[in-house]
Amino acid sequence: MSAGIDLENVVCDFGDFRAVDHVNVSIKPGEFFSFLGPSGCGKTTILRMISGFTEPTQGIIRIGGQDVRGQRPNQRPTALIFQNLALFPLMTVWENIAFGLEVRGVDKAKRRARADELLRLVDLPGAADKYPSQLSGGQRQRVAIARALAVEPAVMLLDEPLSALDLKLRQHMRAELRAIQKRTGVTFIYITHDQGEALAMSDRVGVMSQGRIQQVADPREIYNNPVNGFVASFVGENNIFDGTVVNPANGMAGYETALGTFRARLGALATGKGVKLFVRPEHTAISLTAAAENSVPVTISEVSFEGSFISIQGKAAGGTTLVAEIRNDGAATVPAIGSAAFMSFDPARAAILPDAETRR
Amino acid sequence: MQDLIRRYGVGLTGLMVLLVAFWLLMLVIIPNITLFESSFRPYLPVVEMGGPKDVYSPNNYLKVFDGSVETTILGMTFMVPVHIRTFFLTIWYSVTVTLACFVLAYPVAFYLAKIANPKSVPTLLLLLFVPLWVSEVLRAFAWWIILALKGPLNSLLLSLSLIDKPVRWITDYDAVLIGLVYTYILFMLFPIYNAISSLDTNQIEAAEDLGASRWRIHWRIVLPHSKPGIASGAVMVFMLSAGSLLVPSILGSTTSQWFTQTIQQWMNDALDWNTASAYAFLLLFLCTAFVSLVMWIFRVKLSDIAK
Numbered sequence: 001m002s003a004g005i006d007l008e009n010v011v012c013d014f015g016d017f018r019a020v021d022h023v024n025v026s027i028k029p030g031e032f033f034s035f036l037g038p039s040g041c042g043k044t045t046i047l048r049m050i051s052g053f054t055e056p057t058q059g060i061i062r063i064g065g066q067d068v069r070g071q072r073p074n075q076r077p078t079a080l081i082f083q084n085l086a087l088f089p090l091m092t093v094w095e096n097i098a099f100g101l102e103v104r105g106v107d108k109a110k111r112r113a114r115a116d117e118l119l120r121l122v123d124l125p126g127a128a129d130k131y132p133s134q135l136s137g138g139q140r141q142r143v144a145i146a147r148a149l150a151v152e153p154a155v156m157l158l159d160e161p162l163s164a165l166d167l168k169l170r171q172h173m174r175a176e177l178r179a180i181q182k183r184t185g186v187t188f189i190y191i192t193h194d195q196g197e198a199l200a201m202s203d204r205v206g207v208m209s210q211g212r213i214q215q216v217a218d219p220r221e222i223y224n225n226p227v228n229g230f231v232a233s234f235v236g237e238n239n240i241f242d243g244t245v246v247n248p249a250n251g252m253a254g255y256e257t258a259l260g261t262f263r264a265r266l267g268a269l270a271t272g273k274g275v276k277l278f279v280r281p282e283h284t285a286i287s288l289t290a291a292a293e294n295s296v297p298v299t300i301s302e303v304s305f306e307g308s309f310i311s312i313q314g315k316a317a318g319g320t321t322l323v324a325e326i327r328n329d330g331a332a333t334v335p336a337i338g339s340a341a342f343m344s345f346d347p348a349r350a351a352i353l354p355d356a357e358t359r360r
Numbered sequence: 361m362q363d364l365i366r367r368y369g370v371g372l373t374g375l376m377v378l379l380v381a382f383w384l385l386m387l388v389i390i391p392n393i394t395l396f397e398s399s400f401r402p403y404l405p406v407v408e409m410g411g412p413k414d415v416y417s418p419n420n421y422l423k424v425f426d427g428s429v430e431t432t433i434l435g436m437t438f439m440v441p442v443h444i445r446t447f448f449l450t451i452w453y454s455v456t457v458t459l460a461c462f463v464l465a466y467p468v469a470f471y472l473a474k475i476a477n478p479k480s481v482p483t484l485l486l487l488l489f490v491p492l493w494v495s496e497v498l499r500a501f502a503w504w505i506i507l508a509l510k511g512p513l514n515s516l517l518l519s520l521s522l523i524d525k526p527v528r529w530i531t532d533y534d535a536v537l538i539g540l541v542y543t544y545i546l547f548m549l550f551p552i553y554n555a556i557s558s559l560d561t562n563q564i565e566a567a568e569d570l571g572a573s574r575w576r577i578h579w580r581i582v583l584p585h586s587k588p589g590i591a592s593g594a595v596m597v598f599m600l601s602a603g604s605l606l607v608p609s610i611l612g613s614t615t616s617q618w619f620t621q622t623i624q625q626w627m628n629d630a631l632d633w634n635t636a637s638a639y640a641f642l643l644l645f646l647c648t649a650f651v652s653l654v655m656w657i658f659r660v661k662l663s664d665i666a667k
Contacts, residue, residue: 099567099570104571
């Protein structure tokens with residue numbers, strides 16, 4: 001009992017502002033799909049269009065293959081979990097969970113039984129007769145999930161539901177959400193601006209900027225092979241070089257910068273203005289002697305010990321700051337601040353990427 | 361107090377305390393105590409005041425049981441003291457006014473709080489306030505003209521062919537009810553508007569998303585949330601209606617009598633201020649008791665209303 005969702009050329013305008021710009025995505029039944037992007041990128045608008053609170057200006061939305069345009073939220077097989085959860089404060093926990101059944105005319109005994117069953121599913125037995133205000137943030141979260149699951153939706157829509165929780169609980173709830181999704185097999189569509197959340201939980205991620213989908217892929221692909229500069233810099237950290245492409249051949253190219261000419265993978269569409277070279281800090285090595293290629297002499301300016309890794313900043317000629325992260329294996333030697341060193345990277349781990357995709 | 365002195369200095373704090381004390385003592389407490397005290401004393405010629413006949417007794421209060429009239433309720437005929445009859449009719453029609461105000465104000469309040477474009481709400485609220493710029497006496501008179509047998513309302517309905525002969529509006533309590541609803545509806549509208557405004561719109565959307573119909577959303581989400589607002593609106597409208605003298609005097613008919621009019625007749629026509637005081641306190645106590653009873657039935661606490 002889960003359905004796929006197809007967005008075909010969906011556009012949503014608010015007055016002169018185009019919140020969602022020709023979005024095409026196919027979400028498979030039973031998939032955990034995240035829309036990831038900064039605030040104002042249109043991800044919440046997409047969620048509201050799927051749930052039926054906002055109608056698209058153009059384009060078609062299909063749920064389970066069926067065009068749902070014109071259907072009110074109470075007619076769609078979706079359940080939305082709001083950012084602030086929107087639990088009903090004047091109802092007890094079990095009444096909250098059973099609300100969707102109550103409106104469907106299910107009798108009280110059955111409602112209560114189903115609510116208890118769902119409370120066990122979300123690992124919150126014994127809270128049935130409490131009020132939402134008596135629960136902690138994480139418990140409220142579970143009640144909201146149970147309330148949405150009670151109506152047996154084909155699709156669950158989650159609007160940054162973890163953003164109000166503290167870090168520890170957030171990490172715990174990530175795993176929990178993922179487990180509930182696997183257990184129920186319902187399609188989950190998750191909205192977040194937190195890249196860690198999206199990468200850790202999702203089967204696939206759609207990265208958005210300015211109303212447009214920049215890339216749709218599984219988390220590993222998004223992180224390792226971002227298609228453009230926006231995706232690369234929104235998901236994870238980078239050392240970024242500005243320059244021009246020279247001698248492209250076989251997917252590799254030279255890249256001329258003020259710090260010398262580097263060699264790196266050439267991304268598709270990496271032509272014209274705004275093309276930059278991106279290297280992840282964890283793919284940047286540090287050494288006392290120059291490497292064979294892609295090596296930059298630096299002066300170590302800052303070392304920060306992060307526990308599992310050590311982040312080292314180096315100042316290159318012209319004031320550019322480069323960051324290298326090395327794994328802390330317990331014996332890693334760290335260069336002293338002010339000392340000279342070389343930072344280098346593997347050409348296969350560096351990518352020349354175009355700017356974000358914007359208006360057509 | 362310490363905080364006030366630190367913030368405003370001894371002079372300004374003293375002035376504020378003095379003004380509040382004056383207002384409470386001279387305008388609220390002392391007049392009421394005087395009225396209460398005189399309500400237990402007999403109405404005597406000036407020379408006998410303070411004499412042997414001037415003793416405290418509940419006789420003024422017991423006068424409501426004097427002079428019975430025939431009253432028909434649900435086809436059964438009773439003999440009921442005339443002032444008690446007036447009192448119950450006043451309560452009954454005040455309840456009717458309160459219900460009518462709620463039925464009319466709730467949709468408007470919901471529209472203003474949740475549907476209207478927030479930019480146009482100040483204009484709409486201003487439009488609602490404009491009638492208050494005119495004195496209550498004039499507005500009651502305006503209704504007296506509008507509702508007249510050959511007045512504008514009947515002409516309009518006749519010209520629209522909604523009625524075929526003029527309706528006599530100012531008869532029995534009809535015009536009083538119309539006038540009271542018009543005069544006090546804003547006291548119902550604003551508390552409900554405030555209550556609904558404080559409802560998180562996500563709650564309404566969550567209910568709709570879970571499949572609830574419009575009626576169910578109002579019944580289960582909006583109404584329970586706005587209960588304190590409805591309660592304070594209802595208490596205000598009820599108390600103001602039951603205590604209104606102006607509207608029943610101007611829009612009343614030969615067969616309508618409001619309890620406040622009875623008090624006024626004791627005071628102005630009979631010149632018996634002692635009995636008038638007793639009746640005024642009867643109205644106050646019994647209305648308070650009635651409101652408390654209704655609040656208890658609907659499980660509304662006083663602290664909810666004060667919010």
